[in-house]
Amino acid sequence: MSINEKTHWREKELSYDQVIDKYPDIPPILALKIDVSRRGIAYTDAAFAKVDSNKHHVEPFNYMIGHGKQISPIGLFLRDGSVICQGHQEVYDWTYRDPYILDVVDDKLVIVDNDRIFEEAKFWEKPDFYDKYTSNGTPMREIASARPQRLTIAPATKCHFWDVPKEGCKYCALFSAHRSANDEGDIRDDKWFSDVTETVEEALKQKGRYASFHMTAGSTLSGKEIFDDEVDLYIKTLKAAERVIDAKKFPVKLVASAFSKKQLQRMYEETAITTYTTDLEVLNKNLFGWVCPGKNRLVGYDEWKHRLYDAVEIFGRGNVDCGIVGGVETAQPNGFEDEQEALNNVLTEAEEIASHGVSFADCVWNTLPGAIFMKQKTPSLEYYVQLALGLAEVRRKNGLYIYTDDYRRCGNHPNTDLARID
Amino acid sequence: MVKINDELKQILDEPDTLKVLAVNNREGVPHVVFKGTLHAEDNQFVFYDLLQSSEINKNLVNTIWFEKKLAINILSKDRRSFHIVGTPVKSVTAGKYFESVYENIQERFGRDTDLNAIWYIEPEQIQEVSFAYRQAEQREKFPILAHLDQITRRDDDDE
Numbered sequence: 001m002s003i004n005e006k007t008h009w010r011e012k013e014l015s016y017d018q019v020i021d022k023y024p025d026i027p028p029i030l031a032l033k034i035d036v037s038r039r040g041i042a043y044t045d046a047a048f049a050k051v052d053s054n055k056h057h058v059e060p061f062n063y064m065i066g067h068g069k070q071i072s073p074i075g076l077f078l079r080d081g082s083v084i085c086q087g088h089q090e091v092y093d094w095t096y097r098d099p100y101i102l103d104v105v106d107d108k109l110v111i112v113d114n115d116r117i118f119e120e121a122k123f124w125e126k127p128d129f130y131d132k133y134t135s136n137g138t139p140m141r142e143i144a145s146a147r148p149q150r151l152t153i154a155p156a157t158k159c160h161f162w163d164v165p166k167e168g169c170k171y172c173a174l175f176s177a178h179r180s181a182n183d184e185g186d187i188r189d190d191k192w193f194s195d196v197t198e199t200v201e202e203a204l205k206q207k208g209r210y211a212s213f214h215m216t217a218g219s220t221l222s223g224k225e226i227f228d229d230e231v232d233l234y235i236k237t238l239k240a241a242e243r244v245i246d247a248k249k250f251p252v253k254l255v256a257s258a259f260s261k262k263q264l265q266r267m268y269e270e271t272a273i274t275t276y277t278t279d280l281e282v283l284n285k286n287l288f289g290w291v292c293p294g295k296n297r298l299v300g301y302d303e304w305k306h307r308l309y310d311a312v313e314i315f316g317r318g319n320v321d322c323g324i325v326g327g328v329e330t331a332q333p334n335g336f337e338d339e340q341e342a343l344n345n346v347l348t349e350a351e352e353i354a355s356h357g358v359s360f361a362d363c364v365w366n367t368l369p370g371a372i373f374m375k376q377k378t379p380s381l382e383y384y385v386q387l388a389l390g391l392a393e394v395r396r397k398n399g400l401y402i403y404t405d406d407y408r409r410c411g412n413h414p415n416t417d418l419a420r421i422d
Numbered sequence: 423m424v425k426i427n428d429e430l431k432q433i434l435d436e437p438d439t440l441k442v443l444a445v446n447n448r449e450g451v452p453h454v455v456f457k458g459t460l461h462a463e464d465n466q467f468v469f470y471d472l473l474q475s476s477e478i479n480k481n482l483v484n485t486i487w488f489e490k491k492l493a494i495n496i497l498s499k500d501r502r503s504f505h506i507v508g509t510p511v512k513s514v515t516a517g518k519y520f521e522s523v524y525e526n527i528q529e530r531f532g533r534d535t536d537l538n539a540i541w542y543i544e545p546e547q548i549q550e551v552s553f554a555y556r557q558a559e560q561r562e563k564f565p566i567l568a569h570l571d572q573i574t575r576r577d578d579d580d581e
């Protein structure tokens with residue numbers, strides 16, 4: 001029995017074509033990207049046969065989650081120069097919607113749904129540094145990862161919000177291999193920092209590849225003040241990178257915990273950082289408490305917001321970004337049951353926050369194994385399309401740029417893809 | 423699909439040829455720019471956009487997203503002009519081929535020059551619009567389209 005025969009999801013929501021007709025401002029190719037991000041994409045054997053691990057960027061399946069069992073490319077290029085940040089998705093017995101299919105037709109990789117070919121796609125290419133080793137003998141692919149134009153380093157592979165059971169964010173599957181209380185994640189000693197310097201140096205030999213240096217990690221709560229140790233870790237990592245980057249200010253995209261003004265000032269003064277992102281995840285105070293209990297208990301919604309505003313004072317309007325997991329406000333039983341109500345709520349709050357100079361980066365909520373919410377039902381395509389259009393309008397109205405998290409420097413946010421035509 | 427002939431390809435490759443691209447923005451206002459790197463590859467027009475924040479880049483993204491058309495004009499050193507209507511079909515923003523063009527751009531224009539995207543345009547219409555060519559064509563097809571003083575008898579007509 002197909003998934004649709006089981007859940008009849010296709011009869012319960014507007015189809016892709018109906019959404020395109022109803023919202024003429026959404027580019028059809030972007031609506032497809034949103035829908036693929038929402039439903040996932042499963043590779044056929046023919047698509048897997050096209051993978052050349054010498055040429056394409058492959059990782060163990062669910063590599064950010066940390067329990068890989070299968071090798072898969074991690075993303076696709078589309079013909080408008082945008083990307084889909086997703087590899088092969090398994091179908092589970094609780095999967096609510098059929099994923100799209102990545103297949104091969106006329107020797108070309110194509111995105112298919114219900115036997116209809118939507119777009120041609122290409123696998124991301126492997127970074128040149130991936131097969132190299134540092135002088136310590138560390139494989140460089142263990143030090144950094146990449147998207148087509150972004151180099152990523154994750155200084156901490158443990159998120160300490162999970163130290164108290166179930167206090168991590170409920171949609172989150174990141175670093176789920178390191179959730180037990182006695183697991184400290186990967187070790188970051190002097191050897192690791194020298195590996196960072198060598199890996200960054202090697203990566204940047206690939207001219208024209210990287211437009212952004214991205215750092216993100218699980219939250220580290222320790223220190224004299226909460227997050228002090230996290231700040232130290234980022235500063236040390238940036239300093240290791242700065243040994244080989246000859247620029248006063250280089251395009252760092254830091255996605256981190258909500259640092260205090262003192263901590264932000266320190267980061268600004270001691271490193272080359274120019275922008276800062278910290279994620280409220282869900283733009284509703286009550287739902288924040290339910291979806292992100294650790295963040296709520298230790299910082300709180302209002303304080304998280306104020307830290308964003310403090311950051312604007314340091315980095316300037318448009319250089320502070322807030323990530324949200326678009327759609328998670330409809331998670332049940334506590335979220336909005338009515339999509340229109342959810343949308344109005346999110347966009348009203350977004351408008352208020354953006355008026356303080358903060359931009360948004362909207363991730364499409366997808367239910368992943370390893371997340372508490374893995375068996376939830378995500379909203380309709382229509383919802384995600386309205387959210388992307390609404391957030392793009394909020395940014396435009398407030399005169400904010402989002403280059404730090406755009407289609408090139410990140411690629412995972414429908415609302416920032418829309419900034420390509422502003 | 424119309425064909426880009428060898429003569430036009432050759433004109434495109436000549437350094438003195440002027441190449442102009444006209445693309446509407448999302449409000450429908452035309453924006454016109456000279457694009458020195460415009461050339462032909464196989465049967466597509468290709469050019470390199472160097473600035474991500476450029477007006478032309480935004481307009482091209484809008485054009486590829488909503489399947490709109492753009493216009494190109496090519497003016498050769500000897501004043502032959504070609505009008506082209508086309509659609510952008512692909513924008514390459516990363517990958518090995520992008521990197522090879524990036525290096526080439528840096529060699530040509532200096533280390534501080536960036537590459538934003540390689541744009542591919544499929545022609546739907548190619549038409550010579552040089553003045554002499556169009557004038558002869560109009561005379562031939564629509565003789566009515568001229569001021570009458572041009573057909574008054576002149577002293578030298580009988581010579």
Ligand code: SF4
Pocket residue numbers: 159160161168169172173174217218219
């Ligand atoms: S802060 Fe939340 S979203 Fe980020 S890694 Fe920790 S649990 Fe996941």
